[in-house]
Amino acid sequence: MGSGTGPGPVLCVRTVDYHTAGEPFRIVLDGVPPIPGDSVAERRAIAIGAGGSATAPRPSALEEVRRLLVHEPRGHAGMYGGFLVPPDDDEAHLGVLFWHKDGYSTACGHGTIALGAWAVDSGLVPAPADGVARVRIDVSSGRVTALVRRSGGRTTGVTFRNVPSRVSALKLPVETSRGTVEVAVAHSGACYASVPAAALGLAVEPGLLPELVAAGREIRALLAGSEAVAHPTDPRLSGVYGVVLYDELPSEEGVLSQRNVVVFADGQIDRSPCGSGTSARLAVLAAEGRIAPGEELRHESVIGTVFTGRVVGGGDPLGEGVVTEVGGTAYRTGEHLFVLEPGDAPGFTL
Structure with a gap:
């Protein structure tokens, strides 16, 4: 590593990486400084506050680790991951702070699926x-639950049960540069706005990703001051996290089917169908009367991977919310020991 015989690395960080339906998830096993707080939500707030700013540009040790893992040359603009932290109480097996290139998220369905697979595959949770x-x-x-399916000693799939998902707006008019569109807003661990791609003159196709990203970023910015994006009980969960741009697909054997791309954070693209975004779509479809409890949604991503979802409990999607389950597959892609040598920087973005 490096050249010469100087001092050892400034940082050593050990990870195991998975992908869930194509979307990466980097689980950090070792090398993270202690994160104070009495709950996962409190630790996230502290982590955000320690991220550095224009007046305090030097990041904390924790932020330096996040940047090391998500920025090039060790990561990329589409990287996603999580820091393992203690759970809020003894009823849970683990806690996690989800992160991406722009900071920390409040929910991550594809990451929950990957964590469920890892917890069982690593022996942390007996199965x-x-x-x-x-x-x-x-x-x-x-608190979310990953239901990890096993066959012949192998993990074959994971379904996660999300926190309740509720709809705060079904046809909220938003004036975009492509015309006025009606947007649905749902809170499903994070806040998602969804709109048919066709309403913007687009379709969910890889060749149109630049236009889809631009539309998603614009809609997110236009909704910043809307009452619909304010969480009813916890302001830390307020604000649009992702914009779901979707196409209707022909039903397969009577199963409702849609294709989507989720543009989240500052223009990041979810390669998977988005786990918590699928929960949001299920809540909207239930509020519209298009899907009943127990009926399945086949949710396809922009790269063709699929999640399945269903409403399994709860009450009014426009009131207290519905309980959803979203299923998919996660696969381990590698194990890594990342280092930061003296004189090197945590990384860069393009």
Whole structure:
């Protein structure tokens, strides 16, 4: 490593990486400084506050680790991951702070699926050779459960049960540069705005990603001051996290099917169908009367990977919210020991 025989690395960070339906998730196992706080939500708030600013430009040790892992040359603009932290109480197996290139998120369905697979595959949570193991995870928006399916001693799929999802607006008019569109807003651990891509003169196709990203960023900015994006009980969960741009697809054997791309944070693209975004779509579809409890949504991503989702409980999606389950697959892609040598920087973005 490096050249010469000088001092050792400034940082050493050990990770195991997964992808869920194509979207990366980097689980940080070692090398993270202690994160103070009495809950996952409190730790996230402290982590955000320690990120550095124009008046305090030097990042904290924690922020330096995040930048090391998400920025080039060790990461990329589409990287996603999580710091393992203690759960809020003994009823959960673990806690996690989700992060991406722009900071920390309050929910991450694809990350929950990956964490469920890792917790069982690593032996952290005992699991049968055939059957289902339950992995309880505390995230910034509450407690979620990963139901890890096993067959022949292998993990074959993971379904996560999300926090309740509620709809705060169904046809909110938003004046965009492509015309006025009606946007649905739902809170499902994070706040999502969804709009048909066709209403913007677009379609969910890889070749149109620059236009889709621009539209998603514009809609997110236009909704910044809307009452619909304010969480009813926890202001830390307020504000649009992602914009779901979707196409209707032909039903397959009577199953409702849609394709989407989720533009989240500052223009990041979800390669998966987005786990918590799928929960948001389920709540909207339930509020519109298009899907009933137990009925399945086939949710396809911009790269063609698929999540399945259903409403499994709760009450009024326009009131207290509905409970959803979203299923997919996660695969381990590698194990890494990242280092930061003296004189090097945590990375860069393009």
